[in-house]
Amino acid sequence: MSQQLDMQGQALLEQYRECLPQLKELEQVVSAMISQALGQQHLEVAAIEHRIKTEESFIGKLERKGDKYHDISDITDLLGFRIITFYSDDVDKVAAIVKQLLEVDWSNSVDKRKLHQLTSFGYNSLHYICRLKEGSFPFEVQMRTALQHAWSAIEHDLGYKGNVKLLPDFRRQFSRLAGMLELIDNEFNRLRSDITDYRRQVQSLVGLGRLDEVFLTVDSYKSYLSLHPFDRLNQRIAAVNQAELVPASVTNYLSVLEHFGLETLGDLQKFIDYNSDDAYQLALSQLAITDLDILSESVGLQNLCYVHVLKNGGGRMGLKYVLDSVNGPHPGNAILADSIYETARHLPFMAINT
Amino acid sequence: MKTKFKEENNDYVMYFEGRLDTAAAPQTEKDMSPLLDCEGHDVILDCSKLEYISSSGLRIFLSVLKTAKPLGSRVYIRGINDALRSVFAITGFNNLFEFK
Numbered sequence: 429m430s431q432q433l434d435m436q437g438q439a440l441l442e443q444y445r446e447c448l449p450q451l452k453e454l455e456q457v458v459s460a461m462i463s464q465a466l467g468q469q470h471l472e473v474a475a476i477e478h479r480i481k482t483e484e485s486f487i488g489k490l491e492r493k494g495d496k497y498h499d500i501s502d503i504t505d506l507l508g509f510r511i512i513t514f515y516s517d518d519v520d521k522v523a524a525i526v527k528q529l530l531e532v533d534w535s536n537s538v539d540k541r542k543l544h545q546l547t548s549f550g551y552n553s554l555h556y557i558c559r560l561k562e563g564s565f566p567f568e569v570q571m572r573t574a575l576q577h578a579w580s581a582i583e584h585d586l587g588y589k590g591n592v593k594l595l596p597d598f599r600r601q602f603s604r605l606a607g608m609l610e611l612i613d614n615e616f617n618r619l620r621s622d623i624t625d626y627r628r629q630v631q632s633l634v635g636l637g638r639l640d641e642v643f644l645t646v647d648s649y650k651s652y653l654s655l656h657p658f659d660r661l662n663q664r665i666a667a668v669n670q671a672e673l674v675p676a677s678v679t680n681y682l683s684v685l686e687h688f689g690l691e692t693l694g695d696l697q698k699f700i701d702y703n704s705d706d707a708y709q710l711a712l713s714q715l716a717i718t719d720l721d722i723l724s725e726s727v728g729l730q731n732l733c734y735v736h737v738l739k740n741g742g743g744r745m746g747l748k749y750v751l752d753s754v755n756g757p758h759p760g761n762a763i764l765a766d767s768i769y770e771t772a773r774h775l776p777f778m779a780i781n782t
Numbered sequence: 783m784k785t786k787f788k789e790e791n792n793d794y795v796m797y798f799e800g801r802l803d804t805a806a807a808p809q810t811e812k813d814m815s816p817l818l819d820c821e822g823h824d825v826i827l828d829c830s831k832l833e834y835i836s837s838s839g840l841r842i843f844l845s846v847l848k849t850a851k852p853l854g855s856r857v858y859i860r861g862i863n864d865a866l867r868s869v870f871a872i873t874g875f876n877n878l879f880e881f882k
Binding site: 671676677678680711714715718719720721722723724725726727730751754755756758760763764767768 | 875
């Protein structure tokens, strides 16, 4: 036992040791509750941290302000949770979930975001003192953004405590950084909101068939794929050997399509329309001499890319580029490129280049 | 058609030797059952001595992929010869698997 503690402190320390197993159980229960509730709301967070105050830290607290506490339940941070969000808007969402999930002791909870004066500085964090609804030890739930967390961690590293007087120059530097972090948090919120608006707009334009107005990006490409633009060609190719088509992602072809200079979804649609018959002929030439009756749904786009390369004079090197880009560089890709070139050499579309 | 299962450096490796055609497929599928329990291990299908693969063989490889992916395991194909590489390319299966 610590020699520094008075009788009351020693009694509290005894209580701390006795309640440790209960705290450990509570930690597991609450942690699972929070994770499950956030998951159900599809709210992705940067991290959920939790800890039980160590005996060393507990004794330190008693030595500093032990006369404040009469019972172990007066100490509300024996068990602490920290939910770190990506966006500041999500701090409020997490708080709403915590309020619904747990009993919040409002008299001891602090919204540091509302404490600041116009000229004050510091990180904006939300601290709730909670209990399980059916009753439990009190515990603390802190909610903050990743940037607020970074502020707090650096503040801790610098050994600064909020109630310590600072040199004016340091105070000014802290203020500047706090303001900057708040600004960045707000900008990330705005960026997320702008991206969401853009995605909705893209979906709407794709739905309306106004493809020329939509730039080819990861988002617009995914939205376009929901129209199943390669299905017709895939089914035509599959019919050669009455093959089964297996679902496959074609998102890895985006870089190749960009390399071809396609800038809008309209360009992509023209690329499909212009090359589909020749892509079918190329696939037919490869498949008809086999009895392969299972194909991946990437087969149509793959042959469209080969045909585009060959029609534009890309030759074997161009084919190898496609294979390297989509499947990763491999010495075998050069041999494959040769084989595709040899198959295509006698097809009518190659006459354009000869 | 011969197969051999080995655990190497925490990877589950299945070695194939011969022709994986329709006739060999049912027994090969049975031989590959240790791969079904691959959680925590990546899977390597070593085709260094595989001479031929039919659609039935591709279906077996695909079923390994469908089992392994949800378990967080990656499936690699190792050592395929040019003829087999061509089969994977023609069918678009080269977009489904990772190659070593």
